[in-house]
Amino acid sequence: MGFSLRCASVLVPFPFNNKRNRGLLRAQLSDENDPLLRLAINSASLRLQETQRREPLFMDPYAGCLVPPHTRLNFENSSKHYCIATKFIDDKLLRTVNHMDGLKQVVLFSDGMDTRPYRLNWPSSTIIFDISPERVYQNAIEKLQDVGAKIPRSCLFLHIPLESSNIQEALHMKGFNGNRPSILAIQGLPLMTLVSFKEILLTVSGMAMDGCLFLGELPAWLAETKIGTKSSTEKWMDNLFMSNGFKVNMVSYHKVAKSLGKALKLGDHKYILFVAEQLRFSDDQMETWKIESQRVEEDRKGQDFE
Numbered sequence: 001m002g003f004s005l006r007c008a009s010v011l012v013p014f015p016f017n018n019k020r021n022r023g024l025l026r027a028q029l030s031d032e033n034d035p036l037l038r039l040a041i042n043s044a045s046l047r048l049q050e051t052q053r054r055e056p057l058f059m060d061p062y063a064g065c066l067v068p069p070h071t072r073l074n075f076e077n078s079s080k081h082y083c084i085a086t087k088f089i090d091d092k093l094l095r096t097v098n099h100m101d102g103l104k105q106v107v108l109f110s111d112g113m114d115t116r117p118y119r120l121n122w123p124s125s126t127i128i129f130d131i132s133p134e135r136v137y138q139n140a141i142e143k144l145q146d147v148g149a150k151i152p153r154s155c156l157f158l159h160i161p162l163e164s165s166n167i168q169e170a171l172h173m174k175g176f177n178g179n180r181p182s183i184l185a186i187q188g189l190p191l192m193t194l195v196s197f198k199e200i201l202l203t204v205s206g207m208a209m210d211g212c213l214f215l216g217e218l219p220a221w222l223a224e225t226k227i228g229t230k231s232s233t234e235k236w237m238d239n240l241f242m243s244n245g246f247k248v249n250m251v252s253y254h255k256v257a258k259s260l261g262k263a264l265k266l267g268d269h270k271y272i273l274f275v276a277e278q279l280r281f282s283d284d285q286m287e288t289w290k291i292e293s294q295r296v297e298e299d300r301k302g303q304d305f306e
Contacts, residue, residue: 034135034136035190036111036112036133036135036136036190037112037135037136037139039111039188039190040066040111040112040113040136040140040188041066041067041068041071041113043082043111043113043188044060044063044066044067044113044115045063045067045071046079046082046083047060047063047083047086047115048060048063048064048067049079050083050086051063051064057083057084057086057087057260057262058083058086058087058090058119059119060115060119061119062115062118062119062144062147062149063115065143065144065146065147065149066113066115066140066143066144080257080262080264081253081264081269081271082217082271084253084256084257084260084262084264085187085216085217085253085256085271085273086187087256087260088251088256088273089185089187089215089216089217090116090120092183092185092213092215092275093106093116093120093183093185094120094121094122096183096213097122097123097126097183098123100181102125102180103125103127103177103180104122104123104125104126104127104181104182105126105127105129105176105177105180105181105182105183106122106126106127106128106129106182106183106184106185107128107129107131107171107176107182107183107184107185107204107207108128108129108130108131108132108184108185108186108187109131109132109184109185109186109187109189109200109216110130110131110132110186110187110188110189111132111133111136111187111188111189111190112132112133112134112135112136112137112139112140113136113137113139113140113188114130114132114187114188115144115149116128117130117151117157118144118149118150118151121152122151122152122155124152124153124154124155125154125155126152126155126156127155127156127157127158127175127176128151128155128156128157128158129158129159129160129171129174129176130157130158130159130160131159131160131161131162131167131171131189132159132161132162132189133161133162133163133190134161134162134163137159137161141159158174158175160174162189162190167203168203168206168207168283171207176207177284178206178207178208178209178282178283178284178285179209179282179284179285179288180209181209181211181212182207182208182209182212183212183213183214183215184204184207184208184212184213184214184215185214185215185216186200186214186215186216186217186218187216187217188217191218191219191222194222197218197222198240201240201241201244201246202244204244205244205245205246205278205280206282206283207282207283208278208282209278209281209282209284209285210278210279210280210281210282210285211277211278212277212278212282213275213276213277213278214246214275214276214277214278215274215275215276216273216274217271217272217273217274218271218272218274219270219271219272220233220269220270220271220272221270222272223236223237223272233250233272234250237250237272237274241276245278245279245280246276246277246278246279247276247277247279248274248275248276248277249274249275249276250272250273250274251273251274251275252273253269253273256273
């Protein structure tokens with residue numbers, strides 16, 4: 001079986017409403033013709049291809065179990081962009097969590113076949129939350145368990161179905177704490193519309209405490225649905241992210257490739273690589289601040305009464 005190795009998007013209909021996290025990306029999946037499964041396998045095949053190179057950017061020892069036999073591996077320029085982005089995200093995640101004290105929280109918005117929980121050398125006391133399509137995740141976890149994939153000792157891995165009615169609430173129920181540092185990354189998550197990404201960004205804004213990072217890859221067509229010129233993409237990103245409390249920087253694939261001793265062909269690319277920093281308090285921080293303010297006010301009133 002052979003697929004086009006990188007897609008700008010997978011269009012899967014799902015209901016939406018304006019409430020935070022409600023009906024986020026409800027994708028109805030089928031089996032062999034499941035577009036979300038195909039997209040995830042495509043990405044896994046790219047990681048397998050990179051792993052088999054003489055001098056790979058990264059090693060993914062588990063990609064092979066996720067790719068069906070006889071899958072064609074293409075060597076298109078777009079695949080190089082994906083691997084450059086994967087290496088960049090890997091390194092940024094590990095550098096960031098290694099500078100966190102105590103409990104470390106990592107949230108991955110993925111396609112369901114993200115092997116980072118298993119292949120990266122996470123420090124102890126790291127909790128990894130994976131948010132991805134449920135059926136793709138279940139397809140992958142069975143294969144990963146069969147080959148003995150395990151997360152590092154003293155770490156915890158938890159999955160939240162993308163189809164959950166309230167992603168933020170589901171994270172809290174699993175133990176996510178918006179009063180503690182975290183880093184959030186997105187790569188491969190199936191998006192249908194600009195509205196769907198805005199919902200995700202709103203969710204992330206409510207979860208991440210001030211100073212936390214949100215990074216990853218976005219399909220470039222998200223910007224094109226709002227503006228048609230490539231030169232305006234940076235301004236569009238600034239406005240969108242700042243409206244949700246983030247300062248964002250677009251990252252050049254070519255500069256990252258050069259820093260890794262690699263070269264990319266010039267030309268248009270269908271993805272945007274970015275790193276954003278949260279400037280606001282998370283919802284949990286705001287709630288803690290309100291409780292503390294009320295306590296201080298009650299203490300002051302009590303002193304005045306005396």
